[in-house]
Amino acid sequence: MKMTKPGQKRLISNAITYAIVIVAYVLIQILDGSGNLTSSLRGQLVPICAYIVMAVSLNLTVGVLGELSLGHAGFMSLGAFSGVIVSLGLRDTVSAGPLRLLAALLVGAVIAGLFGFIVGVPALRLRGDYLAIVTLAFGEIIKNVINTLYVGIGPDGLRISMSDQASLGLGESGTVIMRGPMGAVGVDKLASFGAGVILVLITLAIVLNLVHSRSGRAIMAVRDNRIAAESVGISITRYKLTAFIISAALAGAAGALYALNYSTVVARKFDFNTSILVLVFVVLGGIGNIRGSIIAAAVLTVLPELLRAFNDYRMLAYAVILILVMLTSNNDRLKQLRWRIRSYFQHSSRRQEAEHE
Amino acid sequence: MTFLSYLVSGLSLGSIYAIIALGYTMVYGIAKMLNFAHGDVIMIGGYMSFVATAHMGWPPLASVLLAMLVCTVLGVLIEQLAYKPLRTAPSLAVLITAIGVSYFLQNAALLIWSSNPKSFTSVVLLPSLKLFDGQLTISSFALVTILACVAIIIGLTFIISKTKIGKAMRAVSEDKEAAQLMGINVNQTISVTFAIGSALAAIAGVLLCSAYPILSPTTGAMPGIKAFTAAVFGGIGSIPGAFWGGLLLGLIEIFGKAYISTQLSDAIVFSILILVLLVRPTGLMGRKISEKV
Numbered sequence: 001m002k003m004t005k006p007g008q009k010r011l012i013s014n015a016i017t018y019a020i021v022i023v024a025y026v027l028i029q030i031l032d033g034s035g036n037l038t039s040s041l042r043g044q045l046v047p048i049c050a051y052i053v054m055a056v057s058l059n060l061t062v063g064v065l066g067e068l069s070l071g072h073a074g075f076m077s078l079g080a081f082s083g084v085i086v087s088l089g090l091r092d093t094v095s096a097g098p099l100r101l102l103a104a105l106l107v108g109a110v111i112a113g114l115f116g117f118i119v120g121v122p123a124l125r126l127r128g129d130y131l132a133i134v135t136l137a138f139g140e141i142i143k144n145v146i147n148t149l150y151v152g153i154g155p156d157g158l159r160i161s162m163s164d165q166a167s168l169g170l171g172e173s174g175t176v177i178m179r180g181p182m183g184a185v186g187v188d189k190l191a192s193f194g195a196g197v198i199l200v201l202i203t204l205a206i207v208l209n210l211v212h213s214r215s216g217r218a219i220m221a222v223r224d225n226r227i228a229a230e231s232v233g234i235s236i237t238r239y240k241l242t243a244f245i246i247s248a249a250l251a252g253a254a255g256a257l258y259a260l261n262y263s264t265v266v267a268r269k270f271d272f273n274t275s276i277l278v279l280v281f282v283v284l285g286g287i288g289n290i291r292g293s294i295i296a297a298a299v300l301t302v303l304p305e306l307l308r309a310f311n312d313y314r315m316l317a318y319a320v321i322l323i324l325v326m327l328t329s330n331n332d333r334l335k336q337l338r339w340r341i342r343s344y345f346q347h348s349s350r351r352q353e354a355e356h357e
Numbered sequence: 358m359t360f361l362s363y364l365v366s367g368l369s370l371g372s373i374y375a376i377i378a379l380g381y382t383m384v385y386g387i388a389k390m391l392n393f394a395h396g397d398v399i400m401i402g403g404y405m406s407f408v409a410t411a412h413m414g415w416p417p418l419a420s421v422l423l424a425m426l427v428c429t430v431l432g433v434l435i436e437q438l439a440y441k442p443l444r445t446a447p448s449l450a451v452l453i454t455a456i457g458v459s460y461f462l463q464n465a466a467l468l469i470w471s472s473n474p475k476s477f478t479s480v481v482l483l484p485s486l487k488l489f490d491g492q493l494t495i496s497s498f499a500l501v502t503i504l505a506c507v508a509i510i511i512g513l514t515f516i517i518s519k520t521k522i523g524k525a526m527r528a529v530s531e532d533k534e535a536a537q538l539m540g541i542n543v544n545q546t547i548s549v550t551f552a553i554g555s556a557l558a559a560i561a562g563v564l565l566c567s568a569y570p571i572l573s574p575t576t577g578a579m580p581g582i583k584a585f586t587a588a589v590f591g592g593i594g595s596i597p598g599a600f601w602g603g604l605l606l607g608l609i610e611i612f613g614k615a616y617i618s619t620q621l622s623d624a625i626v627f628s629i630l631i632l633v634l635l636v637r638p639t640g641l642m643g644r645k646i647s648e649k650v
Contacts, residue, residue: 068449122631126638129391133589134634136582137627144624272582276393276456283453315464322457323439330446 014208017291018201024298025197040305048301049196050076050258053203055281055293057250060207062279063288064216065243066223067124068132070275071139075248076255077270078115079108081146083256084184084265088177089153091188101190104256105199112252113245115142120244124237139275146267151178183266184259191260199257200294203250207290210246219243284325361493363615364608369499371607372506373568376561377584378591378599379513380554386530386594387550390448393455394435396581397462398555402428402562403572404470407477417480424559432555433548441544466574479567502564509557510600517596522549530594583610586630592643601641606630 028045031037054076061069083104090100123134150161154174165176178184210216218239221229230236259265281300285292303321307314328334377399384392402424409420439458443451481498517523525546528536537543565580566572583606591602606626613625633641 062449068452122635126634129593130589130634130638130640133586134631137586137630140582141624141627144621144627148620272578280453280456283449287449312468316461316468319457319460319464322460323454326446326450326454326457327439327442330443330450332445 010212013291017204017208017294020291020294021197021200021204025193028193041302044301044305045193046191046196046261047258048298049193049200050254050261051278051281051301052200052294052297053254053257054251054278055285055297056200056203056207056290057247057254058278059282059285059288059290059293060210060243060247060250062282064211064223065219065240065247067240067244068128069135069247070132070272070279071119071135071137071142072247072251072278073270073272073274074135074139074142075112075116075251076258076274077139077142077146077267079112079252079255080259080265080270081149081178081184081255081267082111082252083108084187084259085151085158085177087188087190087260088175088186089158097188097190098195100188101195101257101260104190104260105253108256109249109253112255113249116245116248117241120241120248124240124244136272136275139270139272143267143271146178147181149178150176150180152176181266181268183264183268185264187260187263187265189261189263191257196257199253203253204290204294206246206250210243211290215239215242280322284322359615362495363611365495365499367608367611368604369496369502369607370568370611371604372502373561373564373603374580374584374587374606375506375600375603376509376557376564377580378588378603379509379596380557380561381585381588382591382593382596382599383513383526383550383554385588386596387526388440388547390440390451391455391585392440392554393452393581393585394458394462395554395558396577396579396584397459397466398428398432398435398558398577399562399565399581400466400572400574400577401431401462402559403477403566403576404466404475405559406480406563406566407475407572410478410480411475417482421480421560421563424563425556428555428559428562429552432551432558436548436551441547463574463578470574472574474571474573477566477570477572479570480563481567498567502568505560505564506600506603509560510596513553513596516553522546526550583626586627589640590630590633592640595640595642598640598642605641 028037032042054072058069058072061067061072086107087100087104090103094100094103119135119138123131123138126134148162150163150165152159152165152174159174165179175186177186211220218229218234219242221232221234222236222239226236255270277300278297281297282293284300285294285296304314304318307317377395380395380398381392384390384395405424405427406417406420409415409423410417415423435458439454440451443454479498481501487494515523517526525536525541526549528539528541529543529546533543536546561580561584562577566576584603587602587606588599589602590606591598591600593599609629610622610626614622617625637643
């Protein structure tokens with residue numbers, strides 16, 4: 001047996017992650033082509049991609065940076081609504097759907113990233129549960145403010161109001177995009193499964209490259225020991241902010257993708273529960289484990305659908321499964337057992353190597 | 358005069374937040390966990406009182422006692438089944454379990470009582486108080502909540518500073534292992550804390566539903582988040598902090614609604630929270646943690 005170098009091992013591990021996404025895409029396309037995909041499952045394909053991007057980007061904050069964020073849906077919301085505004089604003093000038101989708105994703109990412117910076121500068125000074133509560137508060141503020149926004153496009157450009165639709169003063173020729181608590185209506189469904197998979201692959205490329213780069217190592221050094229990292233000259237604020245902004249920007253792109261899959265989008269959709277849902281994906285997939293986040297996000301998005309047989313009891317079953325998974329994965333005895341099995345296999349493979357030599 | 362009436366309703370809402378926040382802060386102080394299921398225990402308390410008064414025809418006070426009893430048992434049961442096996446697990450694992458418990462309670466309530474909101478009749482049936490020749494009306498409900506909150510905080514302070522179990526609580530929150538070495542039953546102390554916190558949640562639930570008489574399986578969620586914010590606002594783990602944090606949050610919410618914007622009241626509350634945390638990173642009364650290298 002040949003020993004693999006650490007660099008090679010990492011390359012293989014990354015390749016497996018990309019391969020999983022591509023193989024899943026091909027498989028689903030085949031299933032869809034042969035008509036074996038139920039319509040409810042087909043409707044879930046784009047949301048699954050959006051949630052995978054959300055989970056991978058939150059894992060950057062929670063796993064790699066080591067800070068708990070409870071407001072990730074806030075960035076998703078920003079991306080979603082700025083994406084919707086851009087896609088509708090370009091309706092007359094750009095006719096190609098994919099181009100408008102691309103513009104929406106980019107603007108969503110930039111706006112969310114910008115807010116990531118605005119929130120990150122003050123919030124990252126705090127630590128632990130206090131940081132978590134600031135991100136929670138931020139998510140609630142975004143939800144609340146977007147809920148009161150009226151946005152329309154007139155002949156002379158974008159108009160924004162916080163009171164009502166009439167005060168936009170659009171007249172006949174304008175279109176209203178956002179109607180306060182009613183959200184955005186008449187959204188073009190530009191998102192497709194293929195675009196979602198491309199976004200997932202881009203996200204993976206960004207996050208995996210970041211983690212294995214010089215900056216990534218610096219970020220992890222800050223996570224593992226802040227004081228030691230600072231004492232060897234790593235700028236804590238800079239690296240924390242880098243990770244936080246990238247995480248926010250990716251969430252923004254995910255939000256734009258998600259929003260452009262529906263004809264109406266409301267701010268309430270991106271509330272505290274959505275933030276928590278994504279956090280559940282990250283924790284169940286394994287904190288810091290990117291591949292785990294992908295699988296957990298996909299499985300847990302489909303799970304309520306698969307539990308349909310339980311009917312009314314399905315969300316109850318979901319809750320019970322969640323609790324049981326947490327209890328068994330953190331059980332000391334089971335952990336020991338797993339460790340023993342693993343070390344047994346390692347010993348036996350080492351013995352074989354010795355015999356070969 | 359309108360200012361005074363806003364003040365009273367702010368204090369009343371703040372008292373409810375304070376009672377919920379006390380439960381959060383006590384559990385955090387001792388078990389070092391964010392008990393996200395606390396808001397749903399409030400909801401269960403509300404439903405219990407509703408069932409007792411509307412279906413069984415019990416007097417309001419008895420329904421409150423029933424709610425307290427059920428919630429106490431529920432709180433201890435949750436702690437024993439879901440949190441106790443995770444004592445040594447990382448804090449995020451406990452957080453996710455608490456979220457699982459929260460989903461469980463909400464969906465169980467959904468199955469039992471359906472998603473149709475129930476209209477709750479206030480447990481306080483006294484006439485309201487008129488002052489200054491009827492210019493200022495103070496509802497008896499507001500007085501009852503404020504008095505209940507003050508009574509609870511006095512009682513809790515007494516339990517924690519004077520009784521044996523209170524001493525044990527303080528010891529466990531300071532250093533679990535040292536407390537165990539001194540012969541304190543750590544598990545029992547944590548259970549008692551959950552019991553007290555859940556009983557308070559029941560009271561808060563009944564008061565909350567009396568103030569906003571619509572009861573649904575998600576009733577507890579938003580007040581739970583706000584009270585959690587109040588606990589952090591005052592410095593999580595600190596009992597006086599939870600009290601002042603809750604009162605301030607209630608006042609900010611009511612005054613924000615009255616003088617700034619009704620729609621943006623949540624945004625105002627949370628913005629002030631962020632500002633406070635930026636100036637005092639561990640809350641109003643939180644302990645400063647100095648770091649050792």
